[in-house]
Structures are given as structure tokens and as C-alpha cells.
Amino acid sequence: MKKVSIKDVANLANVSIASVSYVLNKMPNNRISETTANRIKEAAEKLNYRPNKIAKSLKTNKSKILGFIVADIANPFFGQIAKILEEEALKIGYTIIVGSSGENSEKFDKLINFFIDQQVDGLILAPVENSENSFIKLDKEKFPYIILDRNLNGINSSGIRINNKEISYQATNTLIEKGSKFPLLVSYETTLVNLLDRDFGFYEALKENNLSETEAIKVKINNIQKDIFNGLDKHFKKTKKPDAIYFTSNKLAFSGLRYLLKNNINIPEDVQIIAFDESDAYELFPVDISYIKQPLDDIAKNALEMILKIINKQNTIIENKKLCAKLILRESTN
Amino acid sequence: MKKVSIKDVANLANVSIASVSYVLNKMPNNRISETTANRIKEAAEKLNYRPNKIAKSLKTNKSKILGFIVADIANPFFGQIAKILEEEALKIGYTIIVGSSGENSEKFDKLINFFIDQQVDGLILAPVENSENSFIKLDKEKFPYIILDRNLNGINSSGIRINNKEISYQATNTLIEKGSKFPLLVSYETTLVNLLDRDFGFYEALKENNLSETEAIKVKINNIQKDIFNGLDKHFKKTKKPDAIYFTSNKLAFSGLRYLLKNNINIPEDVQIIAFDESDAYELFPVDISYIKQPLDDIAKNALEMILKIINKQNTIIENKKLCAKLILRESTN
DNA sequence: ATGAAAGCGCTAACAC
DNA sequence: GTGTTAGCGCTTTCAT
Numbered sequence: 126m127k128k129v130s131i132k133d134v135a136n137l138a139n140v141s142i143a144s145v146s147y148v149l150n151k152m153p154n155n156r157i158s159e160t161t162a163n164r165i166k167e168a169a170e171k172l173n174y175r176p177n178k179i180a181k182s183l184k185t186n187k188s189k190i191l192g193f194i195v196a197d198i199a200n201p202f203f204g205q206i207a208k209i210l211e212e213e214a215l216k217i218g219y220t221i222i223v224g225s226s227g228e229n230s231e232k233f234d235k236l237i238n239f240f241i242d243q244q245v246d247g248l249i250l251a252p253v254e255n256s257e258n259s260f261i262k263l264d265k266e267k268f269p270y271i272i273l274d275r276n277l278n279g280i281n282s283s284g285i286r287i288n289n290k291e292i293s294y295q296a297t298n299t300l301i302e303k304g305s306k307f308p309l310l311v312s313y314e315t316t317l318v319n320l321l322d323r324d325f326g327f328y329e330a331l332k333e334n335n336l337s338e339t340e341a342i343k344v345k346i347n348n349i350q351k352d353i354f355n356g357l358d359k360h361f362k363k364t365k366k367p368d369a370i371y372f373t374s375n376k377l378a379f380s381g382l383r384y385l386l387k388n389n390i391n392i393p394e395d396v397q398i399i400a401f402d403e404s405d406a407y408e409l410f411p412v413d414i415s416y417i418k419q420p421l422d423d424i425a426k427n428a429l430e431m432i433l434k435i436i437n438k439q440n441t442i443i444e445n446k447k448l449c450a451k452l453i454l455r456e457s458t459n
Numbered sequence: 460m461k462k463v464s465i466k467d468v469a470n471l472a473n474v475s476i477a478s479v480s481y482v483l484n485k486m487p488n489n490r491i492s493e494t495t496a497n498r499i500k501e502a503a504e505k506l507n508y509r510p511n512k513i514a515k516s517l518k519t520n521k522s523k524i525l526g527f528i529v530a531d532i533a534n535p536f537f538g539q540i541a542k543i544l545e546e547e548a549l550k551i552g553y554t555i556i557v558g559s560s561g562e563n564s565e566k567f568d569k570l571i572n573f574f575i576d577q578q579v580d581g582l583i584l585a586p587v588e589n590s591e592n593s594f595i596k597l598d599k600e601k602f603p604y605i606i607l608d609r610n611l612n613g614i615n616s617s618g619i620r621i622n623n624k625e626i627s628y629q630a631t632n633t634l635i636e637k638g639s640k641f642p643l644l645v646s647y648e649t650t651l652v653n654l655l656d657r658d659f660g661f662y663e664a665l666k667e668n669n670l671s672e673t674e675a676i677k678v679k680i681n682n683i684q685k686d687i688f689n690g691l692d693k694h695f696k697k698t699k700k701p702d703a704i705y706f707t708s709n710k711l712a713f714s715g716l717r718y719l720l721k722n723n724i725n726i727p728e729d730v731q732i733i734a735f736d737e738s739d740a741y742e743l744f745p746v747d748i749s750y751i752k753q754p755l756d757d758i759a760k761n762a763l764e765m766i767l768k769i770i771n772k773q774n775t776i777i778e779n780k781k782l783c784a785k786l787i788l789r790e791s792t793n
Numbered sequence: 794a795t796g797a798a799a800g801c802g803c804t805a806a807c808a809c
Numbered sequence: 810g811t812g813t814t815a816g817c818g819c820t821t822t823c824a825t
Contacts, residue, residue: 131606141812179516179578180802183817199542204533208559220577243554244513303724324805383742406740408717464818475796514818517801
């Protein structure tokens with residue numbers, strides 16, 4: 126069963142391939158009479174003609190493929206965004222290819238190259254630590270890309286992010302309002318600015334309320350479980366135990382809650398909890414956890430819109446969109 | 460900054476484009492002397508030449524892109540497989556594009572068409588209910604594809620699946636051995652054979668042990684939470700309450716465990732639990748849940764291997780690989 | 794050992 | 810209103 130090409134359609138309809146192309150691409154139709162147009166459409170239908178996108182891409186120099194590089198596609202946060210991205214892209218004839226960097230800057234760079242070789246029209250990137258060089262290269266080649274979710278020191282590119290600092294401030298303030306005197310921060314040991322902003326928001330709230338800083342638990346990104354168990358163990362063996370915890374990511378909350386569960390620490394009586402990110406998993410925890418809900422849908426849709434603008438050169442200036450996360454209060458904060 | 464093409468490399472190296480192609484594709488090297496080869500490599504390096512895969516695809520009629528259609532990429536089961544698939548594919552120069560059907564046969568068919576138009580070399584498909592026609596069409600066009608995870612009545616295609624019936628039998632048997640007299644089945648109302656097999660395994664174990672069948676809870680795929688809450692409510696208000704539950708998917712377990720938690724039903728004292736699929740979420744549940752672990756890594760790797768074989772016509776017969784899931788026993792079964 | 798050239802399927806400028 | 814044709818960047822056959 127040979128593939129049918131534009132030539133076959135032209136033959137059957139007794140027209141030139143140019144006419145077929147014109148009709149099937151719905152060009153401004155002062156060309157081609159309605160009768161021939163119909164003849165062409167019928168022929169295409171009859172032969173079940175499927176235009177070859179590869180050939181089209183080669184000619185137009187547009188692949189209509191977008192690359193999306195995340196830290197880990199198996200993380201529901203990125204999974205959810207990928208899903209929406211893919212659905213929205215499909216509607217306008219774009220395809221998304223996804224790669225997982227695993228927080229590794231070499232893999233990250235390799236994926237970028239692979240995707241560019243694949244002739245993607247643009248990239249949506251969630252940077253990893255030490256990936257600055259990848260961005261410098263992209264900028265030098267003027268390759269269309271945007272940054273999603275994260276932030277790199279010294280790299281100023283268009284991107285979609287959320288109000289990390291403000292929402293963290295708000296979350297911490299809430300903990301304090303509800304009575305916390307010794308709130309504990311559990312966050313990453315990182316240089317990623319978006320994550321550091323979450324810390325800043327926390328500390329700002331402390332300062333504002335004249336609370337002294339307790340030593341935060343700073344977790345290595347590839348040693349989450351252990352670092353958290355050890356850290357919490359230390360804090361909860363003190364006489365002055367934390368009475369509230371702010372987890373700056375779903376994965377951190379995950380391990381942390383597990384610790385609290387195993388050690389019979391009561392929420393919210395002994396400690397209040399607020400965690401960044403929504404998670405299905407919270408539903409299986411005995412206490413409904415208060416959390417910060419990111420606008421995943423908006424993030425994905427805005428990202429798509431922004432990268433398309435850049436590809437089509439409707440945007441020459443650097444644009445930074447900051448979307449608003451929402452604090453969802455439940456049992457774990459009274 | 461114009462893109463550099465094979466022509467530019469040829470010019471700089473003072474050779475024909477054919478020679479460039481030969482050298483860069485590492486053809487059997489009785490052609491081209493080592494000196495010219497080096498000259499070409501240097502030129503390519505210097506110009507930072509990146510072969511255009513689109514052009515190559517057009518010529519070779521191979522896109523090196525594989526389509527992967529799942530029910531929901533945000534479901535960790537599929538997310539995990541997608542991740543491994545993508546990583547393995549990358550190693551051999553293939554790209555994976557993923558689509559989510561949302562259990563909708565129309566969307567499923569649309570994605571297939573979209574991916575074929577995209578010139579994918581082959582498809583890895585997780586069928587949805589009533590998607591038989593899509594497969595009949597694919598078979599008619601002899602388009603390379605394999606089926607993953609699921610099974611459709613009347614469709615006999617190459618695929619990767621697991622021992623649903625056997626492992627379900629084993630799980631149920633375990634529940635009974637540990638003392639259950641009234642095990643309850645919570646599964647889907649579906650025609651998907653792989654899921655029905657899980658039911659069969661359950662019933663077979665009952666029969667073998669001369670236990671009478673309790674009325675199973677059959678959940679509609681788009682109304683999981685409600686159906687389960689209502690179903691369990693009914694069962695736990697009877698005098699003859701279930702003393703063990705077998706959930707045939709992670710999503711079912713999810714809602715079910717939530718019910719048990721909210722209603723203070725003790726595990727394993729009141730009911731034992733076994734659930735299909737691993738889940739991070741179980742880690743936040745007060746009791747460690749026994750579960751059936753699917754060999755995700757093997758599933759993905761075998762799927763890739765199998766579709767490649769079919770694409771390269773090394774396989775003309777229909778091959779069905781059945782991988783073995785593993786029962787992981789923890790607290791919820793004593 | 795190397796080059797010339799055809800052609801993959803399409804778009805779009807140009808010709809009539 | 811419709812056809813002719815160049816050419817996108819590459820692979821590969823055939824010639825030399």
C-alpha cells in the first residue's frame with residue numbers, strides 16, 4: 126500500500142500539484158474556481174490523502190514541533206503541565222516533545238541539542254542548576270525559547286513564573302497568625318532563584334512579626350528523604366520544638382509528612398503545616414493539608430502563547446509573566 | 460545567523476556534498492581517504508554543522524519519531540513509562556511524542572491520525588474502550604504499532620502486557636490465606652480485557668477456596684470517587700461486612716483508602732487490603748499498603764524493542780509478551 | 794577515492 | 810483561473 130502524495134491527487138483531479146496545494150491549504154481563494162476546488166477535495170478524499178508534514182516542514186522551514194524540557198516528567202507537577210500543553214498545542218496543529226533532564230545540566234544541554242536537531246520551532250524550558258551555559262548558547266544563536274517555572278541567576282529571558290515570594294510570605298504569615306511562634310522552613314539547598322524566593326518570603330514574614338529565625342532544613346535535591354528525616358529528627362528532639370512547618374515543594378512535604386506520621390506528631394495540634402503544590406497524595410493523609418495551588422492551566426496556556434509569539438517574532442522584548450498561586454487552607458492550619 | 464547546511468561544509472572542505480554525507484554518516488569507509496575525511500570533520504566542527512533531520516527524514520522516509528498514546532499522561536503509571544521510553548529512545552536517536560486520549564475513543568483516533576500525519580515511524584498504544592475501529596484501520600494500512608498494557612476484545616495485535624489474571628489470583632489467594640472469608644472486589648465497569656482479567660483472577664481464587672461471591676463494586680471510569688464511596692458505604696453498613704478488599708487499580712485504591720480513612724475502618728484488623736499498582740501516595744497513608752508492582756521498566760524497554768522490530772520488519776508474526784507483576788506484601792495484609 | 798545529479802513531497806514565485 | 814518550476818537539505822546511485 127503505497128503512500129498517496131499530492132501528485133496522485135493532482136492526477137486524479139486533472140490539475141497541477143500547485144492547485145492541489147492551494148485548495149488544501151485554504152489559500153485566499155480568488156485563485157481556483159469553486160468547481161475545480163471541489164474536484165480536488167473529492168479526489169483528496171477518495172484517495173484518503175494525508176499531506177506529508179515532513180516535506181512541508183522542509184519547504185517552510187517550520188516543523189510545528191515544540192520541545193518541552195522538564196526536570197522529571199513523572200512528577201505530577203510537570204506531568205499536568207505537559208498534558209495541558211499537549212492538548213492546547215494539538216488544537217493549533219503543534220506537537221510537543223517532552224524530555225526529562227533529571228536535574229542534570231549535562232542531560233539538559235544534551236536534550237536541548239537533540240531537540241534543536243529535531244528542528245523544533247521553539248523550546249519551553251525548566252532550567253536546572255548550572256545550566257547557565259545552555260541559555261547563553263541559545264541566546265547567542267537567537268533560538269526561540271522561554272523559561273518555565275524556574276529562574277536562573279544572571280539569566281534574563283522571557284518566561285512564565287509565579288509569585289513565589291509573595292505567596293510564601295502569605296503562607297508564613299498565616300501560620301503565625303494562627304499562633305505559631307517557631308515556624309520551621311523546609312526547603313532546598315539550591316541556587317535556583319524561584320526556590321530561593323520561597324525562602325525569602327518565609328523570612329520576610331518572620332521579620333515582620335519579630336520572630337527569630339530557627340535553623341531551616343535545607344535539603345539536597347537528590348537526597349530528600351534522608352535529609353528531611355534527619356533534619357526533622359533533630360528539631361523534634363529539642364525542647365523548643367517547631368510548632369509549624371512550611372514545605373517549599375510537594376516532594377519535600379511528602380517526606381516530611383511521612384516523618385510526622387511515623388512519629389505520631391499531631392497536626393495541627395503539635396505542628397501546623399503548609400506545603401507548596403497540590404498533590405493527590407495528600408488525599409490519603411489523615412489530615413487535610415493546607416497547600417499552595419499553582420495555576421497549572423494558566424502556566425501551560427501562557428507558556429504556549431508566549432513561545433508562539435516569540436517564534437512568530439511578534440515579541441521582540443523580554444517578557445516576564447508572573448502568575449498568582451493561591452493559598453488553600455484546610456485542616457492542617459486549624 | 461543563517462543555518463549552516465551540508466553545502467557550507469562541502470564548500471569549506473572543498474569536497475562534494477556527497478562526500479560530506481558519507482563521512483558524517485560513518486559509511487563503510489573504503490570510500491573517502493582519511494585526509495579528506497578529517498578535513499570534512501574539521502569543517503563541520505568549525506561551522507558547528509547540525510544535520511537537518513527533517514531533510515533526512517524526507518529522503519529516507521523515516522522520521523525516527525514514535526508516537527505514544529496513553530489514557531492520561533498525568534497518571535504516574537503512564538508518566539513513568541513515558542519517561543523510561545523517552546530515555547531509552549533518546550539513546551538510539553529516536554524521539555517520543557506523547558498524547559493523552561482521556562479514555563475517549565474519538566480523541567484516541569484523532570491522535571493516531573495526527574501522529575501518522577506527523578510521519579511517526581510507529582505507534583505504541585494504550586487502547587481505550589470502543590477504539591476497535593482505530594485498530595482495524597491501522598491493520599488495513601499495515602501501519603506499525605503495538606499495544607501496551609491493555610487489551611481489546613477481538614483485536615489481536617502484537618503487544619506488551621502483564622499477567623493480570625494470574626497475579627490477581629495470587630493476590631486474592633493471599634487475602635484468603637490470611638483469613639479473609641468475605642473478600643470484596645473493587646474494579647471497573649469496562650470491556651477492556653486486561654481489566655476483566657483482574658476480575659477473573661479474583662473470582663477464580665474465590666471458587667478454588669469455596670467462598671461465595673460477594674457483590675463486587677463496579678466503578679464507572681469517569682465517576683470513580685462517587686461510585687466507590689457509595690459502594691463501600693453500602694457494604695460497610697451490612698452486618699456481613701467485607702474483611703478484605705482487592706482494588707484493581709491505583710485510582711480505585713486511592714478513593715477506597717480515602718473512604719476507609721474517613722470512616723475509621725482499621726487496616727488490617729477490620730479489612731485487609733491489596734491494591735494494583737504502586738503509588739507514591741501510599742507513603743502518606745498511615746498503613747503500608749500491600750500492592751501489585753508492575754515491571755514498568757521492562758514494559759517500556761520491551762515496548763520499544765518490539766515496535767522497532769516491527770518497523771524494521773524483523774518481525775512478521777504477531778508477538779504477545781506477557782511480563783510478570785509482583786505482589787509486594789506489607790502491613791495491610793498483616 | 795570522489796563528484797554529479799536525481800529526487801523525497803511539498804510551497805510559492807512566476808508565467809500564461 | 811491554472812500550470813510550471815525552483816528549491817528546501819539531504820541520501821544514494823551512477824559515473825569517472
